[in-house]
Amino acid sequence: MSFNALEQRDPGNSRWLKLMACVVAMLAIANLQYAWTLFTDSLTESLHASLHQVEIGFSLFIIAQTILVPITGYLVDRFGPRLLVSIAGVFVGASWIWAGVAHSLGELYAANVLGGIGAGVVYGSTIGIALKWFPDRRGLCAGVVAGAFGFGTALTFLPIQWMIESSGHRPALLVFGIIQGAVVIAASPFMTMPPVNWLPAGWESAKAKINARVPQSSRNYTPREMIKTGTFYVLYSMMTLVAFSGLMFAVQLKPIAKTYGLDVAIVAGGLSALSLAGLLDRLMNGLARPFFGWISDHIGRYETMALAFTMEGLAIAALSLFVDKPIWFVLLTGLIFFAWGDIYSLFPSAIADIYGPKYATTNYGIQYTSKGVASILAGPGAALIKDMSDSWLPVMWIMAACNFLAAIMAIFWMKPMVKSLVTSGVTTPLDSHPESPDPRQEPVSDSAVDGISVPAPVTDQSMS
Template sequence: MARTKPMNRWLVVIGAILIQLSLGAIYAWSVFTPALKAVGWSKIQTQVVFAVGLACFALIMVWAGKKLPIWGPRTLTVISGVVLGAGYILAGLFGGTNFWLILLCIGVIGGSGIGIGYVVPIAVGMRWFPDKKGMITGLAVAGFGFGAMGWVKLAGSWAHLLATFGLSTTFVLYGIAFTVLVISGGLWMVYPPDGWLPPGYTPPETAATSTKGKQGFTSGEMLRTRQFHAIFLTFTFSAGAGLMSIGLMKLYPMEALQGAGYSAVEASAIAGTAMAVFFSLANGIGRIAWGMMSDLMGRKAAIIIMTATQGICVIGFPTMATNELILYVGATFIGFNFGGNFALFPTMTADTFGAHTVGQNYPFVFLAYGVGGIFGPILGGLLGDMDNFPMAFTICGVLCLVGAVLTYTVHPPHQKQSPNNT
């Protein structure tokens, strides 16, 4: 019998983008908060829903990674679309503006739906694009970043959904859209046939393939290596610096600019532009650009350069924030490097521990994002209350430089060594 011809692998890219555009809904949460505050929600309540959504996203992703080889990518994607969509639809039908119901529907159920599907396009894309792992991962996670901007604009200035239909109906409409887009993208979430390689491509010999065979390191084996700990800490430091910067990108420059002689109105407008335009666009572009650059220079070199330049930019940001044009440059560089995290660390995980097990292994690495999301913003808030924002930027910047050094020490693990001594 003739073998079935593999599908066009670029369909995987289309599917990945459709999925991640919808999963990026979590970063669009801020568009709903003004309407919720108008009906009596406190600021902390609006942030609790967002925080719970992020926590469920990261934790459920570990569970989804374990189910991926059992259920398969297409099934897992369908479940993701149904759960994510159901969370928003239920919030619209029954939640209304009730805090606890919204927390359950969008924070817990919606966040879990995102966690179930996030790793699928990354794992599938790497199988179809072993020659361009950085590029395909960058494209997939860029959809996650740009998707947030699209959902915010649809609710506001593009389609005026909130003004026209109200909060509950907008939740329902978004839930339906998320379900349709994720399931549609999931149609192409299938692995290539065993042994398939792009024409003319010869895979390089790496420790993950030579010592562990095609299947790579299991999650248990990976967790016992010092390479995992170095990668995890570097991701924690880099993500923490970026997330702290996101939290302070409007607040701190307003303070710094006013101290440099700008009026309160001017400072607010400039800081808002730095966050909404320069940081946000650079964040999305950085995911693609760093992924493509890493295909040329290698993942280790790319992470070293990214974290080192991020460290320098973050340390210098308090000075940059006192001038409009230099602030825009600083926001662009920090956003560009922050976006690179989401293209480089999945591929670094694949290169170090095996591409065939990245769906199970990367969720454990991604937990670093959650750790960074706790220490970075809290550090910024604590030192801000002490009137010392610059010290927070300095600490995070130095930690990024430490991460660059840690990454330099990462060498491929070998099976012949004891896991605790690799």
Template sequence: MGKIKNRWLIAASAVGIHISIGSVYAWSVFTKPLIQKFGWELADTQFTFSLAIFFLGISAAFLGHYLEKKGPRKSGLLAAIFFGIGIAGSGLAIYLESIYLLYLFYGVFGGIGLGLGYITPVSTLVKWFPDKRGLATGLAIMGFGFAALISSPVIVYLISAVGIASTFFIMGGLYFIIIFFSSLYLAPPPKDWVPKGFHATEASGKKRVQQDLSQLTANEAVKTKRFWYLWLMLFINISCGIAIISVASPMAQEYAGMTVVAAATMVGIMGLFNGAGRIGWASFSDYIGRPAMYTIFFAIQVVAFFILPTATNPIVFQGIIFLILSCYGGGFATIPAYIGDVFGTKQLGAIHGYILTAWAAAGMAGPLFAAWTRTVSDNYNVTLYFFAGLLVVALIFSFLIQRDIKKLKAKNLKTEIKAEPVTPVLEVLES
């Protein structure tokens, strides 16, 4: 037998990949320089980001089976190629002054790299951490949430020093190198591998280890109600979170009377809570279970969205916003572990890819609805109350999936009892 890889180095590799692809959240720092240089409209430049998120969801769905077939290393290397070409190619688009080439490279090629790079390390981590699924996926996806805090100042400096096109060339090469070398260490655990002390922990009863409810393929999973409950819950959670992100600054000025500078500072801090929520809530889900965690997400946000229009105190307003963003990030980080619990690890990457189409849909729906309601009303009240209502629906779904899970557990228990061998009475008497 070959030497078994260190699962914490697998986690470090996953963080490296997600910190690179998560730089997509720093797109806004390109917006103003592009408008000033070429005179493009804000909507035109923002569409680049929307297109990248759309292709993230679509490519995750279509390339999930490639991940399962070829393994995480080849999948990660392909992600490095697509994302590296996407970012470096954007430099060529800027050099040629073509926004359509920018859509092609950053939106399409970069988006495909995003989708494949997102699901590859996460699906691998779930298999390496059967005892700490929430913590493991939270670590990787926290990297995605925090990436903008790292890459934004670097990009701003490079733009001022070498120009927009060269910044894309440099960052594209850097991301390619990080993703490429991080992917080389990725590998699934050996068959039937468990971490040291795993069985002893189970036997002692000191800590209850979550058992997978089933082992389904992606095509089997999409035929279950549980899949669509998860899809809808993630769609609603992302739609509401993205809507808040897209209008946080003007909303803070309108409701809490914050200055432009103070509102901008709040937006920066939102990134911290987005990232912290990913590791914090996901780790907490290891103790209370994923179904309970999602119920808590929606219960918190229903209250938060209802009271936000009345929060005129800046501190209270920001506290509510930060709480919502932590739940938004936590929803991303908890869903891979939830998928593993419910559908098993047989084709987790492919199932996760299908689920992430909810992100593609929400990335379009959330900001567009927020912008539309603001244009047809005098304030954001309609937007907030509508999303509060949506979150009530998501809360109902969280109870429905719990009921479905209880039925499946009962069914599994009956199957186990029937499968147990019955010792003949005569044999017992003789002994």
């Protein structure tokens, strides 16, 4: 049966195919972020620049990726993802091709901004598709899509590294730029949003069980309404704290390894500690996202956040003690990437839980800008601290503290806040004059609280 026939028969029948298309597109853009560390040394030499100057390019990529996600999220919510993702594929390919022929920092920065725009469109679109097509498996499916972004570089880490070593960084950027852009374009035709009033089969029977574990809103909050709630800013702060530590390792892994001689220390199978860590880290980061998403569907979002953040803080603290030991470097960075990956399934799921699915793509796009804030700390910020102290240890201590703080916020602040909102019916708006309801939304029941309500019937419109 053709894809179109499957769509016409029942849109829900093809939702897993759409999810797979999202996974493929996310695999294709993973290198733009997670393979960056392989190019930093070559770029500093070829451009006659410092590590700090080159890392500004990484920060510009993340900022461009994150700052435009709310805008692209709005466009996706309004016009659908197919055309936008296909254009993004052109940007994704062109960014690495341009970086491959860049002879100045300005060109490198511009190429990274172009790549960030393309990656932001793909990321925002695919996460939005997962959130809207799978209200019954929100944490798991958002994690599967986000996991592809974390796991993708595991497939290409060694080939890129070998091409850089044998042919230089320019051919590697050109070849993989073409491949990545083509894959995104090929996946785009399969990406659509669910029809108005669509709900998955068996939703009514599953809804009560889901709300018992993970309270879900019976109202859809517009982006403007969302940013007037205190809950949003707590979530934003938590994601910034944890994203900083993960992004720091993503971008600084090779410089850290080189500092301690781990780029030449052979561990197993002829692979250095850096090469083996690069493979394990990407694999663990990808697996973490569906794993923690699935866990959170069963034990709750904030309990899972506290567990993962504490795990990451302990792993970073341990690495600060054993960073010069090759085996420990491989194992502990793998654990750090595993514990960090959860934020990309837990936070989009939490946003959709609290503020409803209708504007989930745009709302999470706003939340996702916290990654841009974190990138400033993780890229040039971390490099500057290292240069000032002549050691990576102070950076690691700060990272561990950020994770412990986020864990405390999740379990001792967010969880009681949500519970209080659900049981007491007391709102916590930042603006004492709530915005007039969107005429496209259903009426809000008296039990609605800051985007979360005591379990109540969900109308078709609320799931559109």
